[in-house]
Amino acid sequence: MALTSNHPNNELVKFRTDVAYDFLRSSRFDPYMGADSTSVIVRMADLEADGKEIRIPLVTQLSGAGVGAGTMRGNEEQIDSYGMPMWADWARNAVANNRAVNKESSFNVRSTARALLRGWSKRIVRDDLVDSLLSIPTSSIQANRFLAPGNRINGITWSQATAANKNSWVTANYDRVVFGSQMSNYSTTFATAVANVDSTNDKMTAAVGSLMKDAAKQTGVDPNNPGVYNGRPKINPWMVENTDQEWYVCFLGSRGFRDLKADPVMYQANRDARSRENGDPTKSNPIFTGGELVYDGIIYKEIPEITQRLLLKGVGAASIDVEPVLLCGQGALAYAMGQMPRPTSLEDGDYDFITGLGIEAQYGVGKIAKAPLAAGSAATVGTLVDWGMVTGFVSGVANA
Numbered sequence: 001m002a003l004t005s006n007h008p009n010n011e012l013v014k015f016r017t018d019v020a021y022d023f024l025r026s027s028r029f030d031p032y033m034g035a036d037s038t039s040v041i042v043r044m045a046d047l048e049a050d051g052k053e054i055r056i057p058l059v060t061q062l063s064g065a066g067v068g069a070g071t072m073r074g075n076e077e078q079i080d081s082y083g084m085p086m087w088a089d090w091a092r093n094a095v096a097n098n099r100a101v102n103k104e105s106s107f108n109v110r111s112t113a114r115a116l117l118r119g120w121s122k123r124i125v126r127d128d129l130v131d132s133l134l135s136i137p138t139s140s141i142q143a144n145r146f147l148a149p150g151n152r153i154n155g156i157t158w159s160q161a162t163a164a165n166k167n168s169w170v171t172a173n174y175d176r177v178v179f180g181s182q183m184s185n186y187s188t189t190f191a192t193a194v195a196n197v198d199s200t201n202d203k204m205t206a207a208v209g210s211l212m213k214d215a216a217k218q219t220g221v222d223p224n225n226p227g228v229y230n231g232r233p234k235i236n237p238w239m240v241e242n243t244d245q246e247w248y249v250c251f252l253g254s255r256g257f258r259d260l261k262a263d264p265v266m267y268q269a270n271r272d273a274r275s276r277e278n279g280d281p282t283k284s285n286p287i288f289t290g291g292e293l294v295y296d297g298i299i300y301k302e303i304p305e306i307t308q309r310l311l312l313k314g315v316g317a318a319s320i321d322v323e324p325v326l327l328c329g330q331g332a333l334a335y336a337m338g339q340m341p342r343p344t345s346l347e348d349g350d351y352d353f354i355t356g357l358g359i360e361a362q363y364g365v366g367k368i369a370k371a372p373l374a375a376g377s378a379a380t381v382g383t384l385v386d387w388g389m390v391t392g393f394v395s396g397v398a399n400a
Contacts, residue, residue: 027126038330040238040249047338054336055083058370063229082370088338089145089152091124094358117359121341128365130305133326134158136169137369137384154366166190168382175219178212178392198317204256204394205263206295212327212390233370233387236330249299252325253306255396323396331368332388338362
């Protein structure tokens, strides 16, 4: 029997009009961003109307002993303040095609482009915030501002920092950097300090988090003279509104979060110390949900992009990978908005045959940092001290 076969050109091919997109996570920074200066990430709208630059006023608490019944005149205390400068840059992207392509496409190109552009605008802000976590603050306008592709990160990104930049930053922030599980791993030479981080003793654990928290609590005080202010900014814990509970928020990558989950102390705390859920534990218990852990006044938040963008390859002991972990209090980062994202379009494209859709926003992100009173406006790398963050470096060995 001779069976009739279809010619390939006559076979029915169907295309879905709904487009499948690859995965784009929402930002996990959003719950910690707010307009108040006590937020972990301070959102500022001062540049929305106009202006090139914003100065963030930073003032430390009065720390003198006062005079009691003595003479006040001539013994007044000087206010220690600094204005941290920050600049915004533009973030723009677009998709263009012509009427011929639109007509022959199996899906709506315009609506798909608009969705992709919205996703891009969210991703670019999230990635800039991640890069800012390990940036080195300066008081100078950022490199490549207003050039392609622009630069919204104030300061020096870690990938662009020189060895001298890193050494100066480590030296300036000696009381708020932690290498591995021991404070004694510190060195004013970054390469020496990070090489002390090994794959056995320096994994991310609850003990390392508590060590970083203790470092944050001791900032602002001279360790050699208890109770004496040392002229450096104190890292203030973040507080949930209408409560007196003090918290620190620790952002860490996937490898650090993996090791933290496996830490026996952390695992036992989540297994034994948590209240038993009345409903479905898979909706709230971190053993099942992942992504967030809580212990010892620290909220641990997994940010996979930290591993993707900030992993330090081969810099640890025996050339292991090292991953940064960022313990944040109030005012760790600033997000200065110049213009909220808005849709744009190509208005004149070859007699309306070519169409284009775009999106544009203006903002700047960066660490908030303070210079000592004596530095004045000349503050730069080596004098600027991170205002609200302790930076840790832990083992970041890949899965076997």
